[in-house]
Amino acid sequence: MILRLAARSLIARALTVGMTVLAIALSVALFLGVEKVRSGAKTSFANTISGTDLIVGARSGSVQLLLYSVFRIGNATNNVTWESYLEFASLPQIDWIVPISLGDSHRQFRVMGTSTAFFEHYKYRQDRSLALEAGVVMDDLFDAVIGYDVAKTLNYSVGDPIVVAHGIASFREHDEQPFRVSGIIAKTGTPVDRTVIVSMEAIEAIHVDWRGGSKIPGQTTFIETIRQMDLTPSAVTAALVGVSSPLQTFAVQRAINEYPEEPLLAILPGVALQELWGIVGVAEKALLAVSVMVVVTAMIGMMATLFSSLNERRREMAILRAMGASPLTILGLLVLEAMLTAAAGAVLGLGLVYAGLFIAQPAIDGAYGLFLPIDPPALRELFVMLAVIAAGAIVSLIPALRAYRLSLADGMTVRT
Amino acid sequence: MSGLPIIGLNGVEFTWPGRASFALSVPEFSVEQGETVLLLGASGSGKSTLLSLICGTILPNRGRVSVDGADLAGLSWRDRDRLRAEQIGVIFQQFNLLPFGSVSDNIILPLRFAPKRRARCPDPHTKAVELCTQLGLPDGITKCTAGKLSVGQQQRVAVARALIGQPPILIADEPTSSLDETAQAHFLDLMFDQVAVQGSTLLLVSHDPRLGARFDRVVRMSDIASVGARAT
Known part of the structure; x- marks a missing residue:
C-alpha cells in the first residue's frame, strides 16, 4: 500500500516528477550510450581480425x-x-x-x-x-x-x-x-x-x-x-x-x-590492440567521467526537486504521522519515491539507448565502420541501472532526513 | 462512561522549538472512557498543540501525558506511533485526506500502521464501502480520487477513516469549520451515531460554543490551559 501511495503521489506531481525522470533518463542514456559505443568499438576492433598471428x-x-x-x-x-x-x-x-x-x-x-x-x-x-x-x-x-x-x-x-x-x-x-x-x-x-x-x-x-x-x-x-x-x-x-x-x-x-x-x-595484432586501448584509455576515462558527472547532476536535480516539494508536502506527512506512520516511515516513503523516480529514469534511459541504437546503428556503421550490436542489456548495464537507483536513494536521504525532522517537529500541526 | 480516564494530562508544559513566545501549560486535564468532550478555544489558544501532545507526535517538556494508562514519554517513538495508530482515530480541520490516494486508500490507511485495528477489520475494503454507505456517501465513491471530492464528502471520508477498525478514541480538530450550518448538523449526527455504535471516546476541538449541547462535557481551553512566553 505504501508503494501504491508513493506511486500515486509521484503521479499527482507528474510534471515535476516527469522532468526529473527525463533528466535522469537522458543522463543514463548518455552514460550507457558512451558505454555501448566504447564496448562496441572494442568488440568491433577485436572482431576485425582473428586467426592472424x-x-x-x-x-x-x-x-x-x-x-x-x-x-x-x-x-x-x-x-x-x-x-x-x-x-x-x-x-x-x-x-x-x-x-x-x-x-x-x-x-x-x-x-x-x-x-x-x-x-x-x-x-x-x-x-x-x-x-x-x-x-x-x-x-x-x-x-x-x-x-x-x-x-x-x-x-x-x-x-x-x-x-x-x-x-x-x-x-x-x-x-x-x-x-x-x-x-x-x-x-x-x-x-x-x-x-x-x-x-x-x-x-x-x-x-x-x-x-x-x-x-x-x-x-x-x-x-x-x-x-x-x-x-x-x-x-x-x-x-x-x-x-x-x-x-x-x-x-x-x-x-x-x-x-x-x-x-x-x-x-602481434592482439598486443597492438591492447596498446591502442592504452592510448585511447585516457580519453575513454575522460568521457566516462563526463557522463558520470551528468548522472550526478541529474541526481542533484532530483534532490533539489525533493527539497522544493517538502514544504508543500508537510501536510501530507502530518496526515501520515497522525495515522500512525513513524518518522522512519516518512523517511522511507521519500526514499522510495526517489528510488521509483530513479528507476523510471534508468529504464527510460535504457529504452532511449536502444531506440537510439536502432535508429543510428546503420548510420554509425556506414560513416565510421563501427558496428554496434543490439544485444540484450549486459550485466554491466543492469549494474549501472541499479547503481543509479541506489544513488537516487542515497541523494534522497538528505531531503528525507529533513522531512523526518520536520515530521517530528510539526506533530500534527503544520507550522510554516 | 466507565469513570476511568482514557486520556490524562498532568503538569504538562510545552514549547515549540525556536518559538519561546509560545508556551502551553496544562496543569490537569482528563477524558473518561466513552465520554464525548467538546474543547472550546480561540485561535492560538493551543488547541492543536494539545491534540498533538495527546496523539504523542510531540512530547511535553515537562509533565505527563497518558493514553489508555500508558505514559507517552516512557514509550519509544515506535511504540508511541503504534499506540496512536491502534488507539486514536484523527479527523483534521481541512485538507485531511491524501489528495492523490483513492477514497479506499485513505480510509484504510490507518490499518497499515495498526495490526490490532487491522485484525478487527478482516476485509478493509468492504468495511470502507460499508462506512461510506453509513455516512451517506454515494456508491462507488471508494474508487474515486480523494482530491476530486467536495469538501463535505472529504469530511465524511475523514470520519470513515477515523472510525475504521473501531479505535477507542476519536480526536477531531475543528472538523466542522469549513461546513455550513446544515452540513455541520448532518456531519455531527453521523459522527455521534458512529461513536455511539462503536462506544468510542470523542474529543472534539472547536471555537463554536453552539455545538456544546451534543456533548457530555464542554471544556474551555482557558480553564484547563494557559499560553504565554516561556519563563527563562
Whole structure:
C-alpha cells in the first residue's frame, strides 16, 4: 500500500516528477550510450581480425601498422620491398602469408591490392571466413571484389565498371584501366565492408604509366599491352602472416624484426590492440567521467526537486504521522519515491539507448565502420541501472532526513 | 462512561522549538472512557498543540501525558506511533485526506500502521464501502480520487477513516469549520451515531460554543490551559 501511495503521489506531481525522470533518463542514456559505443568499438576492433598471428610492415609504430593495415586508418610511411617480402615469406615456420597493398581509393573507399589467399585466410569474429554475397573472386586482372557497404552506398552490382583514383582523396584517376565488379562480399561488420579489393598485379598494372606518384606525361600503355607485361609487385604495404605453430610466433617475429636488409616490423595484432586501448584509455576515462558527472547532476536535480516539494508536502506527512506512520516511515516513503523516480529514469534511459541504437546503428556503421550490436542489456548495464537507483536513494536521504525532522517537529500541526 | 480516564494530562508544559513566545501549560486535564468532550478555544489558544501532545507526535517538556494508562514519554517513538495508530482515530480541520490516494486508500490507511485495528477489520475494503454507505456517501465513491471530492464528502471520508477498525478514541480538530450550518448538523449526527455504535471516546476541538449541547462535557481551553512566553 505504501508503494501504491508513493506511486500515486509521484503521479499527482507528474510534471515535476516527469522532468526529473527525463533528466535522469537522458543522463543514463548518455552514460550507457558512451558505454555501448566504447564496448562496441572494442568488440568491433577485436572482431576485425582473428586467426592472424603476425602483421608485418615497414618499421614504424605497432599501433600505426595495425591501424593502416587492418582498419584502413591512416597511411603507411613506407613500403616493404617485394624481395624482402619473398624472403620472410619463405621462412619455414610460416604457414601462410597474404600481401596487402594500400594507397589508392575509389570514391571515399580504400582500394586494397592482395592475393586470392586473402579470401582463404582472413578471418573475423573468431573464425568466420569472408563469403561472397554475389559474383566471384577476382578472375581477371581488372576484376574487383567490393565490400558490402561499397556496393550498398554506391549502388553497385556485379559487372558494373569502376575507376580507381590515385592516392587517397585524389582527383587523378586511373581511368585508362577501369575495373569491373566481379563479386560483392557479404556484410562482415569490419573495414572489409568499405574496401575495394583488387589483385596485387592490378595495382602494378594501373601504375605502369606512373613514376614517383605522378603520371608520366604523354604515356598511355594499352590494356592489352599491360596484360602481356610482367606485373610482379615491386613492394607491399603490409602482410598478414599465419605461423604453423603458435610456439613459433615469437621466433618469427624476432626474425622479421631483426631482418638486416630492411627495417621491418612484425606485430602481434592482439598486443597492438591492447596498446591502442592504452592510448585511447585516457580519453575513454575522460568521457566516462563526463557522463558520470551528468548522472550526478541529474541526481542533484532530483534532490533539489525533493527539497522544493517538502514544504508543500508537510501536510501530507502530518496526515501520515497522525495515522500512525513513524518518522522512519516518512523517511522511507521519500526514499522510495526517489528510488521509483530513479528507476523510471534508468529504464527510460535504457529504452532511449536502444531506440537510439536502432535508429543510428546503420548510420554509425556506414560513416565510421563501427558496428554496434543490439544485444540484450549486459550485466554491466543492469549494474549501472541499479547503481543509479541506489544513488537516487542515497541523494534522497538528505531531503528525507529533513522531512523526518520536520515530521517530528510539526506533530500534527503544520507550522510554516 | 466507565469513570476511568482514557486520556490524562498532568503538569504538562510545552514549547515549540525556536518559538519561546509560545508556551502551553496544562496543569490537569482528563477524558473518561466513552465520554464525548467538546474543547472550546480561540485561535492560538493551543488547541492543536494539545491534540498533538495527546496523539504523542510531540512530547511535553515537562509533565505527563497518558493514553489508555500508558505514559507517552516512557514509550519509544515506535511504540508511541503504534499506540496512536491502534488507539486514536484523527479527523483534521481541512485538507485531511491524501489528495492523490483513492477514497479506499485513505480510509484504510490507518490499518497499515495498526495490526490490532487491522485484525478487527478482516476485509478493509468492504468495511470502507460499508462506512461510506453509513455516512451517506454515494456508491462507488471508494474508487474515486480523494482530491476530486467536495469538501463535505472529504469530511465524511475523514470520519470513515477515523472510525475504521473501531479505535477507542476519536480526536477531531475543528472538523466542522469549513461546513455550513446544515452540513455541520448532518456531519455531527453521523459522527455521534458512529461513536455511539462503536462506544468510542470523542474529543472534539472547536471555537463554536453552539455545538456544546451534543456533548457530555464542554471544556474551555482557558480553564484547563494557559499560553504565554516561556519563563527563562
